[in-house]
């Protein structure tokens with residue numbers, strides 16, 4: 001009998017997700033265009049969507065994120081609209097969450113944003129990492 005697959009450690013899962021995202025993202029900016037949150041920012045509507053994504057990619061590489069990228073990852077409310085907008089099939093909502101982890105310094109790089117009080121942050125991220133939302137679930141989250 002084949003043994004059950006070993007659960008993937010979170011860091012290993014995140015590193016794999018980051019590498020896959022870096023390989024597939026074309027920086028088209030459609031995820032930012034589909035996001036409802038820039039409308040609530042005084043600065044993001046004037047930013048090029050592709051440039052905002054470029055800053056997020058820098059965060060995934062544990063480099064300095066642009067002010068626009070840091071603002072976008074902080075504003076995310078997990079609407080999930082970005083996921084459907086991505087022509088490459090990237091889970092953009094997860095990409096933004098992982099970029100926020102990087103911005104918080106949780107992936108080993110320097111912290112670039114102040115941490116909110118989230119004592120269960122890593123437990124939530126662990127649970128989130130195992131989620132893959134289907135279309136029905138994303139749609140129902142808008143109702």
Ligand code: SF4
Nearest residue numbers: 025026028029031086
């Ligand atoms: S929509 Fe997808 S491919 Fe385009 S910038 Fe966003 S994550 Fe990258």
